[in-house]
Amino acid sequence: MADEIKMLKVTIDNITIEVPQGTTILQAARQIGGEVAPPAMCYYTKLKGSGGKCRTCLVEVSKGSEADPRPMPKLVASCRTGVMDGMEVKNITSGKVTDARNGVVEFLLLNHPLDCPVCDQAGECHLQDLSYSHGKEGTRYEFKRRTFEKHDLGPYIQLHMTRCILCYRCVFVADQVTGKRVHGVLSRGDHAEIATHIEKSLDNDFIGNVIDVCPVGALTDKTFRFKNRVWFTKPVDAHRDCPNCKGKVTLWQRGDEVLRVTGRKDQWGEVEDWICNTCRFEKKHVNDWVIEGPTKIDRHSVISQGHYTGLDKPKETFSAVHGGRAPKLLMDIHSVSEVNRPGIALSEIQGPATSDTFNIDKQA
Amino acid sequence: MTQFSDTRLAEVRQIIDRYPEGKQKSALIPVLHMAQEDFSGWLSPETMDYVASLLQLEPIEVYEVATFYSMFNTQPVGSHVFEVCHTGPCMLRGSDDIISYIKGKLGIGVGETTADGLFTLKTVECLGACGYAPMMQLGKHYREHLTPEKVDAIIEECRQSVA
Amino acid sequence: MGRKLLLEKAHIPGIRSYEVYRREGGYASVEKALRMAPADVVEEVKKSGLRGRGGAGFPTGMKWSFLAKPEGVPRYLVCNADESEPGTFKDRYLMEFIPHLLIEGLIAASWALGSNRTYIYIRGEYAWIVDILEQAIVEANANGWLGKNILGTGFDCQIYVQRGAGAYICGEETALIESLEGKRGNPRIKPPFPAVKGLWDCPTVVNNVETLAAVVPILNIGGEEYAKIGVGRSTGTKLISACGNINKPGVYEIDMNISVEEFIYSDEYCGGIAHGKRLKACIPGGSSVPILPANLLLKTAKGETRMMHYEGLADGGFATGSMMGSGGFIVLDEDQCIVRHTLTLARFYRHESCGQCSPCREGTGWMEKILNKIEYGKGQLSDIDLLWDIQRKIEGNTICPLGDAAAWPVAAAIRHFRDEFEWHVNNPELSQQRNFGLAHYAEALTTV
Numbered sequence: 001m002a003d004e005i006k007m008l009k010v011t012i013d014n015i016t017i018e019v020p021q022g023t024t025i026l027q028a029a030r031q032i033g034g035e036v037a038p039p040a041m042c043y044y045t046k047l048k049g050s051g052g053k054c055r056t057c058l059v060e061v062s063k064g065s066e067a068d069p070r071p072m073p074k075l076v077a078s079c080r081t082g083v084m085d086g087m088e089v090k091n092i093t094s095g096k097v098t099d100a101r102n103g104v105v106e107f108l109l110l111n112h113p114l115d116c117p118v119c120d121q122a123g124e125c126h127l128q129d130l131s132y133s134h135g136k137e138g139t140r141y142e143f144k145r146r147t148f149e150k151h152d153l154g155p156y157i158q159l160h161m162t163r164c165i166l167c168y169r170c171v172f173v174a175d176q177v178t179g180k181r182v183h184g185v186l187s188r189g190d191h192a193e194i195a196t197h198i199e200k201s202l203d204n205d206f207i208g209n210v211i212d213v214c215p216v217g218a219l220t221d222k223t224f225r226f227k228n229r230v231w232f233t234k235p236v237d238a239h240r241d242c243p244n245c246k247g248k249v250t251l252w253q254r255g256d257e258v259l260r261v262t263g264r265k266d267q268w269g270e271v272e273d274w275i276c277n278t279c280r281f282e283k284k285h286v287n288d289w290v291i292e293g294p295t296k297i298d299r300h301s302v303i304s305q306g307h308y309t310g311l312d313k314p315k316e317t318f319s320a321v322h323g324g325r326a327p328k329l330l331m332d333i334h335s336v337s338e339v340n341r342p343g344i345a346l347s348e349i350q351g352p353a354t355s356d357t358f359n360i361d362k363q364a
Numbered sequence: 365m366t367q368f369s370d371t372r373l374a375e376v377r378q379i380i381d382r383y384p385e386g387k388q389k390s391a392l393i394p395v396l397h398m399a400q401e402d403f404s405g406w407l408s409p410e411t412m413d414y415v416a417s418l419l420q421l422e423p424i425e426v427y428e429v430a431t432f433y434s435m436f437n438t439q440p441v442g443s444h445v446f447e448v449c450h451t452g453p454c455m456l457r458g459s460d461d462i463i464s465y466i467k468g469k470l471g472i473g474v475g476e477t478t479a480d481g482l483f484t485l486k487t488v489e490c491l492g493a494c495g496y497a498p499m500m501q502l503g504k505h506y507r508e509h510l511t512p513e514k515v516d517a518i519i520e521e522c523r524q525s526v527a
Numbered sequence: 528m529g530r531k532l533l534l535e536k537a538h539i540p541g542i543r544s545y546e547v548y549r550r551e552g553g554y555a556s557v558e559k560a561l562r563m564a565p566a567d568v569v570e571e572v573k574k575s576g577l578r579g580r581g582g583a584g585f586p587t588g589m590k591w592s593f594l595a596k597p598e599g600v601p602r603y604l605v606c607n608a609d610e611s612e613p614g615t616f617k618d619r620y621l622m623e624f625i626p627h628l629l630i631e632g633l634i635a636a637s638w639a640l641g642s643n644r645t646y647i648y649i650r651g652e653y654a655w656i657v658d659i660l661e662q663a664i665v666e667a668n669a670n671g672w673l674g675k676n677i678l679g680t681g682f683d684c685q686i687y688v689q690r691g692a693g694a695y696i697c698g699e700e701t702a703l704i705e706s707l708e709g710k711r712g713n714p715r716i717k718p719p720f721p722a723v724k725g726l727w728d729c730p731t732v733v734n735n736v737e738t739l740a741a742v743v744p745i746l747n748i749g750g751e752e753y754a755k756i757g758v759g760r761s762t763g764t765k766l767i768s769a770c771g772n773i774n775k776p777g778v779y780e781i782d783m784n785i786s787v788e789e790f791i792y793s794d795e796y797c798g799g800i801a802h803g804k805r806l807k808a809c810i811p812g813g814s815s816v817p818i819l820p821a822n823l824l825l826k827t828a829k830g831e832t833r834m835m836h837y838e839g840l841a842d843g844g845f846a847t848g849s850m851m852g853s854g855g856f857i858v859l860d861e862d863q864c865i866v867r868h869t870l871t872l873a874r875f876y877r878h879e880s881c882g883q884c885s886p887c888r889e890g891t892g893w894m895e896k897i898l899n900k901i902e903y904g905k906g907q908l909s910d911i912d913l914l915w916d917i918q919r920k921i922e923g924n925t926i927c928p929l930g931d932a933a934a935w936p937v938a939a940a941i942r943h944f945r946d947e948f949e950w951h952v953n954n955p956e957l958s959q960q961r962n963f964g965l966a967h968y969a970e971a972l973t974t975v
Contacts, residue, residue: 052716103920107889190892192882197427392709432711433692490613495776504654
């Protein structure tokens, strides 16, 4: 019989929870959720051995454990540090952590091209989120940025090494999901790069997952390349009967057109299941899929701006949050503007809305 | 065709025997050293693929290692590679002047090879000869306490060895 | 004259050969050790107070006692001969001139730790030393010190030499283990520590060459006797490799009870500053430890004579002190430019960063570029503060100590020689002049 798993008490940013032995600080913080969970650019729950490299999840351990209450001398990578009973951790409540994390973000952006306007990852890029939350408005780096040639890794995957932050996730995917690795990290130090050394294509049936795990726009889906911005597309959960994988995916649609297929991601950006190349690259028709319904998108995400369905309706009414006061109508905007017509569902609109979109009379 | 001699293959087997069963990947760096010695001083993709097959590794595992370590050349080099240290302790004792002298003497820059393919000049980081600075590595051995005269003699010696 | 335990016999003609080494009393410690219980050998090393000679100074006996001993799992001892810290060449000297001392120490330590396969991981550039060590191993095998059933104890042990291929980072013990497994030298994320999960996931101890060699005299004279040499927690003798602008660069064995001043100026050691010049600064423990200006090197901030031992060199913390580190003693004379010297070190660390974690991968290169700018007269005063901020954000935030090693030299150079950085900024046209006027750092200069 298996031993009973010991529960450990850990306090993160003054919130105490109990977690089973073997839980990392990061996982415990994710259980608390919200801002208490440190950002993670290289750690990926499903990938063994991942984490510890990007240093964005550094936290301060102000009390080691009940048994040994000494604080840890340095900030630690929360993704690779196990919880001890009675441990006290500071993430957003630590000035040291904020300072170090700002530094890490600056380092990650140092040689990053900041080509978000032409990057397919924009809108769902973790580095972009991080630079909004921790970045400076300008760079202190005044030297030529490091660049690499773009590479095609076969017919489906584009490698844009200049954007890479060397999280090694795609290397772990190749090792652990596809079983055969053709690409890897070559050279060292600030010359290190993801590459195949001699031009080779990545053609394992599950290799497309490297795109989903890439936290930045270094590995992108060539079948989606420059097709659209993610925030103009509408994500829906769908499935199909697939002989290779579970076939549970997210379709990114524009009207009836399926522009892109990805794995279903949780709130931390991690996929629920690996999906096969056939599902990802070849099933681009709505008829290929059974649609389950809109994908839940965090309302803070830019992706949520284009479609208002699938969101949780606030439980409180307007008057409740206003202490029982009914909203006062200052001006009926619909009577003065042609733009805001309540009769039009925004999610039905193809592309960015313009005043013409709403001008039903003229369209008719 | 890239292929070790039988004696070399026996050496490879001996190296593999140093490790527990199934850990032949550990032989990679020693075998890459051998390959670099035997196949014109550098590791071509073909050479690396051969080493991969010899040790039952994926080629990428070999490329990753070969490009990590500074002693492995993944581009062709001259017959004699001058690897001159220019880290702090050597700099304090005049390595900058020695490097300039070699550049002038051979008419090449750092990282370049002479037109006759005889000499390649590289600068390297600390080789652990700080007390005998300035110095360079030439093949298996160190040349220490370098002076312009010593450099002249070394160049001459290399020319003789080829002739 | 200080007591010598490691290099006492290094100059005896033929000591490299087994016959001479054995005639001079070699391998006595193995005879002694194999008659003791392994745990007692560990205890003896604990009593000696020996601290790791690779740089971190961690108590060796304690490290050994942490080694996990699960049933049926092999344990490994790995000797770290990847000596690559600028200024450090003591292990090379020891292996080159008295190789059997290391082999002897390794056998005794292998017995203590229960390692049947012991590896010496040596930096790839020391190619000829591989031959010297392998010859010594052949001789030790031929004379029954290695192989099966050593001295009839039933203990089997073999030592193998593994050559690296040019990577300073492989001196970090987990990077070394990765390299020994045939991989890139990327340090592992700890925990788990090698004592639990090391080489091929088995419990492993990694010790520096000098540390393992020191096991020989410890067993010969006894741990307690060894602990009497030196001062306080700095027990035994320490090899110092002295280089830079001194009259007698080389490897010296000190008993850690002499002053820095004596070490630099006495004829027994460095023999004073070369060409009759004055001492400007010194990095006393390998390039990553803080540089000290002459005034703080010879005397502590309290005005006491600074001693050459772990505590003495560290006196004053990083504000006014430095570290024993690996014992790489780099001396700078009055003509040397701190900015240029710091630039070469920053370049070194950028070159040697494995590239795994972001602060080190990006930060080391950034520091080098800014230092380059300042050195060549293109810097601004704000660059100095920027450098300070970058090193501060690297330090302590990386996977392995290379980040700290890259940050400390830059921090210390600015801390003690900020005026020299400013001088470069303010006198761009003179920035390449070697001896660019003494006024701005006169306080640091010392004549003895």
